[in-house]
Amino acid sequence: MIGRAPGWIVPLVGAFALIWIVPIVGLVVTSLRPISEIILGWWSLQEFTLTLDAWIVVWDKYPLAYAFWISTKIAVISTIIPMLLAPAAAYAFHFLKFRFRRLLLILIINAFVLPNQVVIIPLFRLWRELGLIDNIWSVIIPFAGLSFAWAVFLVKNYLEDFPNELIEAAQVDGCGPLARFFYIVLPNALTPIAAVGILQFMWTWNGLLLPVVFLRDELPLTALLARIQGVYDRNWDQVAVAAIITTIVPLMIFIVFQRYFTAGAQTKSGSKE
Template identity: 60%
Template sequence: MINQTPKWPVFVLGSVAVIWIVPLVGIIAMSIRPEGEIVNGWWTIEPFTFTLEAWREVWVNYPIGRAFLNSLAVASFATILPVLFAPAAAYAFHYLKFPFRRILLLILVNAFVVPNQVVIIPLFKLWREMGLIDTYWSVVIPFVGLSFAWSVLLVKNFLSNFPRSLIDAAQVDGCGHLRTYFFIVLPNTLTAMAAVGILQFMWTWNSLLLPMLFLRENATLPVMLSTISGTYEPNWDQRAVATIITSILPLIIFLFFQKYFSADGKNNSGSKG
């Protein structure tokens, strides 16, 4: 008897895909049409005038290029630091025994319940006294600190399925904790590090609150996007252009890491076989 695959998952996934794609099509359509044609809805076909005037106005009237570089710098620094240090901290919490380990881990877990808004006023006073206002470090340091807890826990949960026999074999061969970490554990945690990297990059790239408060001349793309709306006109066409520019890099990075995850999964399955 032939087993037939049910068709309802295809229908459900197709419906979800359409729901996600329709707003993207609308944003693209709004960016290449005059604002007068999209007032009654971007889905209206008549009249349809193709124009790149909104792209020119955004590029000329707003420092969108500099904002892109600012976002890239902030997101890169705020992503590299957790990716480098979170695996080491996760290894220490998972494999090492040191005083107050459980208490420190409990404090780390409790960091999840601290809202980001709570640290804004103390940080603003501190950065003003230290002269860090309108510098990259004024947002990079909070981004790294606020994300370090979940980054460590994510990698630690990944290490819970790591084969202990590899650690024991390395210790039998005379490897200390440093060599075991760098040569045994770290090369096998690339998937967890990639997950931390992509989640951290997406969060920091799209963040609005901290860059809006701490950055002035070095404004990021989300801050620039919030200023494009006019006083008396919504500027839907220009806002659509800024939205596309803001979203294109995270989309490319997500697609790149998605391929990396697939390749890593195939390699792991092949090694087990």
């Protein structure tokens, strides 16, 4: 029987929700007010004028549609690669026995703490020699590679609670390693795979460092946002418009698929009571 939640839970959660919502409200209001009023503070009510001028200027002046398409390509491809490879690697490290398995796992996990800044200069030299500067693959490859370690770690942790009885039963029935992976493990590991996809998509969609360094013309939304911000001009209204367009996709994805973050460690055919 589920007990009743303490009375202080609702006010506490409401306070955190308010703290989270206020910046979003400020961003929307900033995009709809003229710069002369924004300087006084977006919350100021001395003068309150609503206008779509900033939205029109940003849409006419900057290639938002093209940047949105570039962001989508980079995020989708960079997400699909670890979603396909990480479950296979996690399955191999957890269920299969092979030489240097533990050493390879340690090396992969150590790559988890490798900061992006460390690989920028070597990658820039490599991409320049290969002619990949201003090519979206110069961003997709490091995005997928740098996320592989934590994706394997996440899926492998999920497999720690996977029922070994299913694997043993499949072995008795004559299933080989590949058959056990595709027919037993993979269908029952959709929760961590979906979590990997959500986290990876949000990271690559919001990534700024790699696109700014490696891309020139094919800019995603985050890199275009940095250009809109400028250096000397007070174009906060235009920056707010670009920020809203940039953040709306990962926000919607998180809202729709947030259940995968709280899903229990259960499998379709071997759930634990």
